[in-house]
Amino acid sequence: ETLRDGEDTFHDKVFGNEMHLKLGETGDNYEKLLFKEALKTGFFEMQGARDKYRELCGEMGMSKSLVLRYLEVQAIMLSPICPHVCEHVWSLLGKEGSILNAAWPGAGVVDMTVIQQSEYLMEATRDFRLKLKNLGNAKPKKGAAPALATPPTHATVYVAKCYPAWQCVVLDTLREMYKGDKYTVVDNKAVSVEMGKKPEVKKFMKKVMPFVAFMKEKVALGDLSVLDTSLPWDEMKVLSENISYIVTTLGLEGVDLALSSDLGEKGEDCRPGAPIIAFRTEPSVTLQLTNNQPFTGLFNTACPILQGDTVKNITRRLARMERNIKEGTPVSLYRWTDPVMGPRTMPDMKTPLAGLSQVMEKESFTINLEQNIVKLGELTLEAGLIFRVGQETAA
Secondary structure: OOOEOOOOOHHHHHHHHHHHHHHHHHHHHHHOOOHHHHHHHHHHHHHHHHHHHHHHHHHHOOEHHHHHHHHHHHHHHHOOOOHHHHHHHHHHOOOOOOHHHOOOOOOOOOOHHHHHHHHHHHHHHHHHHHHHHHHOOOOOOOOOOOOOOOOOOEEEEEEOOOOOHHHHHHHHHHHHHHOOOOOOOOOHHHHHHHHHOOHHHHHHHHHHHHHHHHHHHHHHHOOHHHHOOOOOOOHHHHHHHOHHHHHHHHOOOEEEEEEHHHHHHHHHHOEOOEOEEEEEOOOEEEEEEEEOOOOOOOOEEEEEEEOOOEHHHHHHHHHHHOOOOOOOOOEEEEEEOOOOOHHHOOOOOOOOOOOEEEOOOOOEEEEEOOOOEEEEOOEEOOOOEEEEEOOOOOO
């Protein structure tokens, strides 16, 4: 029920290409009789790609055709190592004959650009999570603004289309000095002398050599492509297509995208392939949400309400706060039809929705920070809201 049909998404393309990549690597390992390496690429790394794909798909669900392809391909890849288990999986897939007679799957053309985009997304979100985790632990410097008193609710991700002009000069110079070979020894003194001849970098000389050291380290860990002044694909597009995943993995209400040029000189720390993030906290008013269902383990929850919130926003926030609400479980919100006498009425478990009106998706909430109140239209929600897990209709 959680699998879907239809057109391939970005994550479908990534997972498909990763399967082709691991299939080719595992075949090469078998031909070289490297069974330990074949187990690594055909099982552990394939499992890792599958787990990442499942996480990125989220509520949307995984592609049915891709999952079936994955099961078939991995069963064949592991059949030389654990034939009995793979034979059983083969029969569960409804395949005829023995898996030992099955032909080795053909590995398609691997689009490394798509895989690089996925690696970029995972690395960027990992960096964002670390910064969010360290946000509350960081002590403000003297004269700096104090740390946020409450957890951030929103963030802005800044993306650089290209390096600043002086850094582009440094990168072009380094590329010439490497002469097409990453193992070429590039002497810092020679770089410094060469940089002194460049009028574009004279006023940035204090920053030049630290930047040179940083880029030389990246070359040592990767290849000369790290010296490119821009990425061969649209970084902003990758982030915008995966904005829902970024919001979910950071546990925020929303994430905006902007160019690093909007930051002025502060945007120099932002480089192609290395976005930076700025967190902020939007004002809110706390509202009491009560669950009146028996045996759910859910009771009262103090939930912050932001300006312009909808039912979708609040239920998603509630699911993050309450572990007993599983991901994807529908949650309905109700208000008292009579805001004065409704909360004072003795509840009847046989008619739990009596006196309640469901809050519709199109309705929005407003807050008044001075009075510390939440309104739904013209109605002030002094008694809070009732929430119920599951699809129901108010009586």
